[in-house]
Amino acid sequence: MGDFTPSSDGIVVVDKPAGMTSHTVVARVRRLAGTRKVGHAGTLDPMATGVLVAGLNRATRLLGHLQLADKSYDATIRLGAVTTTDDAEGSVVSTAPVDGVTVEAIRTAAAAYRGEISQIPSAVSAIKVDGKRAYERVRAGEEVELKARTVTVSRYDILEVRVGDTWIDIDVSVDCSSGTYIRALARDLGADLGVGGHLTALRRTRVGSFDLKAAHTLEELAEDFVWLPIADVAASTFPRYDVDVEQATAIRTGRPLPGLNLAPGQTAMFDPTGTFLALYEPHGPVAKPTAVFVG
Template sequence: MELSLDFTPASDGIVVVDKPSGLTSHTVVARIRKLAGTRKVGHAGTLDPMATGVLIVGINRATRLLGHLQLADKSYDATIRLGAATTTDDAEGEVVATAPVDGVTADAIAAAVDGFRGEISQVPSKVSAIKVDGRRAYDLVRAGEEVELKARTVTVSRYDILDVRPDADGISVDVSVDCSSGTYIRALARDLGTELGVGGHLTALRRTRVGSFDLSMAHSLESLATTFDWLPIADVAATTFPRYDADDAEAAAIRTGRPLPGLDLEAGQTAMFGPDGTFLALYEPRGPVAKPTAVFVG
């Protein structure tokens, strides 16, 4: 996917940011607003302040495209600390319990990890952004209220142990994970510690991929301030969805979101382009007609 450097505040596109530790995703969006010179900026897939890595940011009309991109599958590199449990399931929380790890072997860790691969039931971390009675769980926890979140089904398609490093106070376990959207890596750390009977929490987290966007495409905020590398909305649509090049009459109908009878499109969404190469809309087949799921011009 080619980068485009001819950005103007009216441009529509995607920026793949390598988020640094210590910043919220909202802060990153605010920085991109200033760099892009437009207020219409949004992101997909929140990262906690301690986490780093791939954050997908949409600009102008591309903010609407974010909801249609295949961003459900994600990859992470993480470090789990065994021997202590915390209030937040990560290193930013207070330690609430500790346990000796003398009897925890690398084989025992590997056997425990086996149980967290595939489709699993997971209770999200209490400091997640999930809403409880209209309020974020993390706000309730910070206010001193007790929060009980329901388990949800998630998929962990890969959970590899990269390194096991015991020391006097605990064991650090480096892992690499591929998972579905909604999976909490902090919860994986917590549950691994619980399974081993010693407690566990997350000490480092780096998101390496979101859908087809990975670290090789990501840019630091510092580099973006020097050279604003972005992906035009047309390029993202053309490489993400099947493409249909409409003629003049079809393009006129697409611009106003009218159905197109007799158009044989692939199942799912197709990116519709005008004769001049402008990305117009996403359409999908519905019976004998193709209908819009989102129109980006007009």
């Protein structure tokens, strides 16, 4: 892992606590790392906990190239009430008796949301509408109608169903593509069952190849700042190609490299000292840079 300094380039996987925005988590990481150059991939709502991937210094630019589209969540859906935000943070706007809802009906309804689906995001999402966040428009009292988008839910498992007097809680585990709103899954499941639904708990367990095993709480990071150097992340994510000194000089200025037999997609280029230089991809007989990480 190497010794960390404020100028180190790398990835930090945070186990985000409940009640804190992703922006605040990044601010904490910024202070712990001693650098202003910190970015993150995949915002989590304040209520949610779990995996938040942060990039340090030059690795902030690597975040956009990592395969972070696929995510996994553990969540609890409460049937019997609709809220303004589709989760427990909002006010209840309607309730319905749940005594007619069976476990079989829940499983059948959930099955309809597996695979490629059309989903209308929650109105209080961070999606921009005419340059302004949807949730900001809702807070300002505006009516917001977002367009449906196509997302993929590759797993939607019903783990446990708990029945109360006026509610039913469902623990679910979901694998999905980027852009999927678990709050919207809760809302739509409740609507299909005719009783309404909202999310009461959400924990992200995986983003791409980064899971909870790699994640650390802010308290743990304050004690021991665990990070992944950019070279290690690149080597474990992309095919690796080791270049000679002359090629490394060309890469540092972003020049194309003729005659390289690179695999389709992006390849991580390393110099003879093991320094990660850039991501290149094949373009016919030459390889061209998609991102250069050294000057």
